[in-house]
Amino acid sequence: MLEWIGLLPAFPLAGFLALVLTRGKLPRRIAGVIGVGSVGLSFALAAAITVEFLGSDALSHTQVLWTWMSVGNFTPGFSFYLDGLTVVMLLIISGVGFLIHLYSTGFMADDPGFARFFSYMNLFVASMLVLVLADNLVLLYLGWEGVGLCSYLLIGFWYDNPANGYAARKAFVVTRVGDTSMAIGLFLLFQQLGTLNIQEILTLAPQQWSEGSGMVVAASALLLGGAVGKSAQLPLQTWLPDAMAGPTPISALIHAATMVTAGVYLIARTHVLFELAPSVQILVAFVGLATLLMAGFTALTQRDIKRILAYSTVSQIGYMFLALGVGAWSAAIFHLMTHAFFKALLFLAAGTVILSLHHEHDIFRMGGMRKKLPVAFWSFVIGSAALTALPFTSGFYSKDAILLAALEQPQYGTLLWLGGVLGAFLTAIYSFRLVFVAFFGDDHTQDAHAHHSDDHGHDDHHHGPVKEITGFVMAAPLVILGILSLVGGFITVPVDSVFGVHEEHHASTLVHGFMIAVPIFGVLISYLLYSGAPQGRVLQQWLKSMRESAFGGGLTRFWFSGWGMDALYNLLFVKPFVALAQLNRKDLIDQFYGLLVELARISNRAIVLTQTGYLRWYAISLIGGLVLVIGIGVWA
Amino acid sequence: MPSIPYEHGLILAAILFVCGLIGVLTRRNIVFILMSLEIMLNACGLAFVVGSARWGHADGQIMFLMILTLAAAEVAVGLGLIIQMYRRFHTVDISVLSEMKG
Amino acid sequence: MxxxxxxxxxxxxxxxxxxxxxxxxxxxxxxxxxxxxxxxxxxxxxxxxxxxxxxxxxxxxxxxxxxxxxxxxxxxxxxxxxxxxxWLRPQLWVGPGLLILVLLVQLVNVLVTQQVDVVPVEVGVRELSVLLFGPWLLAVELASMLLLAGLIAAYHLAKK
CATH class of the missing domain: 1.20.120.1200 (NADH-ubiquinone/plastoquinone oxidoreductase chain 6, subunit NuoJ)
Structure with a gap:
């Protein structure tokens, strides 16, 4: 079975080709079967491979398909590498991806771009599978860029609306910054180590470089740049909230199963390099910490259901980076897995809400949906509970592991731990704020369109009666993901052999108790603030007065805009670039070539004058030339 | 046999040649232009024959034969063109055919 | 003579x-x-x-x-x-005439450099034929091709 590993990305790729080459002419049913079935086959194969791999004693398996190219001593192969980490990633990508595909057949049922949608989704999954299976960094980069391309295609899926195209370009350009950094990192690694095979790099690096030497710091910092771009961490996080322009299942796919986890995977995969560069590793932790806090505060102020979830993703990836930064590799991968479950669940449930409310995104225009949308409601409750890390949900175990690992960090342990706990507190408030506002209280769906921001593709706001749109294909993924979100914490990720350590974190009962109490406290505060409960009137009054005060209002706006990062980048990069472009509007270099053109034009005009069309004129010029030549020959 | 100055023959050929050239340059009637071309070709032939006599060798005369052939072919094609031109434009004025001007 | x-x-x-x-x-x-x-x-x-x-x-x-x-x-x-x-106006002759005068002067200038008298030696048909069908055979063939091409071209061009 292991030798069939090459088929894993081949199935979705074949699905992509089939859907693309038929140019959307296939009936929806067949297109749906191809789109979902190809990923389903991949999942089945991945499951079978996992069973066989874990059953055997082998620690890894390498399958060389063919040599990709051969230039000098640079011969990256099209070869796949399988170990515990890969297995986990494969199951997450194909499994969660399959559920999202299945859900999409319901969600996208009426969309004219049905087949196109599934072709992009299949290519997305195929690219991501190549990324995690690659045994060398060049092949990994191929998958990496494929994921970037697909994210561009999918975010701009409803391309009729220019705003969506803008969001897609933004995602593409911002991640490109990170990709460039990563590419330079690859060049550096190849130049220094003479190979890009990941396992060889991991073996060679400790032999060649001493801990903290300049080269390894540079290489790992450059790789971190790539990971930061792809995983939407500070300072390249601005693209992810705007990526909500695409259809909701895409958000689920980007956030849960594929793209954003690529950065976490990359760092985990090359963890040896980061262990050799402690300064970069601690930087990873602080990037994660800063991102998770920043995104948490931002999520508190958002109104758009998908943007809240987007910022929560940024924040959760921040936790994973925090874990990577303190060397808790398996905790990071564990959180990656549980996050895939509950974030996919939340996004798909949000999709159901949005579709049922005729493309309404604003949570303050929902309210009281508890009874009308029971499936979505329970999905949200379970997903938010896991996100908040309430005890015995999957998120509890993974976040617990991360925070305990952070506490054990020798230098900044307490600081990182406190930040993480504060983040958990924020997570509890914003995620249950969403639940309480959207599903409790009064129904606001019929409110006038006072402040509607139209940032999605569909404009058909005929506000009919709210009826939950559900069916087997849409409900089944929610149920499965809901169960996984609850019990996913009991799964053990088989990555100890990959990282060479078995992580076990111990802490005093006091610390444990505190970490359990904080999210519950957060949920309580959220309940008092946002559910309209009479007990919380004092707090609600305080929040209202805060929001109306100058300082509070300003802070709200600041957080709402994502800490002004977009404005900052606009000021730092876009404005100067535009100014330079305006300065060079006439294109100074082009002027030189314009001169050549002008010269050619002038000489053309001059020479055209000689073309009179009269035979005599031509004969005379001929004779004139003859006289000249003979004259030179005779007298000169 | 009294001798003839070699360069006198060549000078005659040159004068005949430039006469033909003047004809080509000044006439507008295409028939006269063709005739002037014939004069020039004939002058060249004369130069070859003079050369042949100067060196006492027959190769110059062979070149004259080649020129004769060339002239025959050229006149045939040229006259065909004149007929065609007269049919289309009802004139023998070469200046009418100046459509190729830039 | x-x-x-x-x-x-x-x-x-x-x-x-x-x-x-x-x-x-x-x-x-x-x-x-x-x-x-x-x-x-x-x-x-x-x-x-x-x-x-x-x-x-x-x-x-x-x-x-x-x-x-x-x-x-x-x-x-x-x-x-x-x-x-x-068309035959005198001023038309001035430009070409001058140019050609220069050409003639040049030609004569080249030609009168050597004073050699020619004693005509008669070259008969026989000697000419020997040369024509000897070393110049290829030229004769080419000339015949030229005549044929001229024939075909003239026929084609003069056709209605």
């Missing part, structure tokens, strides 16, 4: 000048024939009787008759002759 050379040369020159200043095509053709015949005489004087005969038969005979036939086909009348008169 030497007198005959200069006489024939003078006739050829005068006839040629008459060609290029004539306004009537048929008159010009007759002058041209005279010029060609005079050149044929010069050939004879220079000891090239075969070339002289070909000049008379092919040039003055066949080619000029071809000209004459075409002129009769075109049937250019008095109108053309008047046109020619209008």
């Amino acid at each position: 030497i007198l005959l050379f200069y006489l024939a040369g003078a006739v050829a020159l005068i006839a040629t000048i008459s060609v290029i200043v004539s306004t009537n095509v048929v008159h010009a053709l007759v002058y041209l024939i005279i010029s060609l015949l005079a050149v044929a005489v010069i050939f004879f004087v220079l000891g090239a009787p075969f070339a002289a005969m070909l000049e008379a038969i092919v040039y003055a005979g066949a080619i000029m008759v071809l000209f004459l036939f075409v002129m009769m086909m075109l049937n250019l009348g008095q109108a053309t002759e008047d046109e020619e008169k209008a």
Whole structure:
């Protein structure tokens, strides 16, 4: 079975080709079967491979398909590498991806771009599978860029609306910054180590470089740049909230199963390099910490259901980076897995809400949906509970592991731990704020369109009666993901052999108790603030007065805009670039070539004058030339 | 046999040649232009024959034969063109055919 | 003999000048024939009787008759002759004349550098034929191809 590993990305790729080459002419049913079935086959194969791999004693398996190219001593192969980490990633990508595909057949049922949608989704999954299976960094980069391309295609899926195209370009350009950094990192690694095979790099690096030497710091910092771009961490996080322009299942796919986890995977995969560069590793932790806090505060102020979830993703990836930064590799991968479950669940449930409310995104225009949308409601409750890390949900175990690992960090342990706990507190408030506002209280769906921001593709706001749109294909993924979100914490990720350590974190009962109490406290505060409960009137009054005060209002706006990062980048990069472009509007270099053109034009005009069309004129010029030549020959 | 100055023959050929050239340059009637071309070709032939006599060798005369052939072919094609031109434009004025001007 | 050379040369020159200043095509053709015949005489004087005969038969005979036939086909009348008169203005001759004078001076300048007298040696048909069908055979074949091409082209071009 292991030798069939090459088929894993081949199935979705074949699905992509089939859907693309038929140019959307296939009936929806067949297109749906191809789109979902190809990923389903991949999942089945991945499951079978996992069973066989874990059953055997082998620690890894390498399958060389063919040599990709051969230039000098640079011969990256099209070869796949399988170990515990890969297995986990494969199951997450194909499994969660399959559920999202299945859900999409319901969600996208009426969309004219049905087949196109599934072709992009299949290519997305195929690219991501190549990324995690690659045994060398060049092949990994191929998958990496494929994921970037697909994210561009999918975010701009409803391309009729220019705003969506803008969001897609933004995602593409911002991640490109990170990709460039990563590419330079690859060049550096190849130049220094003479190979890009990941396992060889991991073996060679400790032999060649001493801990903290300049080269390894540079290489790992450059790789971190790539990971930061792809995983939407500070300072390249601005693209992810705007990526909500695409259809909701895409958000689920980007956030849960594929793209954003690529950065976490990359760092985990090359963890040896980061262990050799402690300064970069601690930087990873602080990037994660800063991102998770920043995104948490931002999520508190958002109104758009998908943007809240987007910022929560940024924040959760921040936790994973925090874990990577303190060397808790398996905790990071564990959180990656549980996050895939509950974030996919939340996004798909949000999709159901949005579709049922005729493309309404604003949570303050929902309210009281508890009874009308029971499936979505329970999905949200379970997903938010896991996100908040309430005890015995999957998120509890993974976040617990991360925070305990952070506490054990020798230098900044307490600081990182406190930040993480504060983040958990924020997570509890914003995620249950969403639940309480959207599903409790009064129904606001019929409110006038006072402040509607139209940032999605569909404009058909005929506000009919709210009826939950559900069916087997849409409900089944929610149920499965809901169960996984609850019990996913009991799964053990088989990555100890990959990282060479078995992580076990111990802490005093006091610390444990505190970490359990904080999210519950957060949920309580959220309940008092946002559910309209009479007990919380004092707090609600305080929040209202805060929001109306100058300082509070300003802070709200600041957080709402994502800490002004977009404005900052606009000021730092876009404005100067535009100014330079305006300065060079006439294109100074082009002027030189314009001169050549002008010269050619002038000489053309001059020479055209000689073309009179009269035979005599031509004969005379001929004779004139003859006289000249003979004259030179005779007298000169 | 009294001798003839070699360069006198060549000078005659040159004068005949430039006469033909003047004809080509000044006439507008295409028939006269063709005739002037014939004069020039004939002058060249004369130069070859003079050369042949100067060196006492027959190769110059062979070149004259080649020129004769060339002239025959050229006149045939040229006259065909004149007929065609007269049919289309009802004139023998070469200046009418100046459509190729830039 | 030497007198005959200069006489024939003078006739050829005068006839040629008459060609290029004539306004009537048929008159010009007759002058041209005279010029060609005079050149044929010069050939004879220079000891090239075969070339002289070909000049008379092919040039003055066949080619000029071809000209004459075409002129009769075109049937250019008095109108053309008047046109020619209008075109032959003296100022038209100034530019080309000067240019060509320079050319003539140059040519003469080149030609009079060596003073060699020619003692004509008659080259008969026999010697010529030996050369033609010996070393010059390829040129003869090419000339025949040229004539064939001229024939086909003339047929095609003159077709209605």
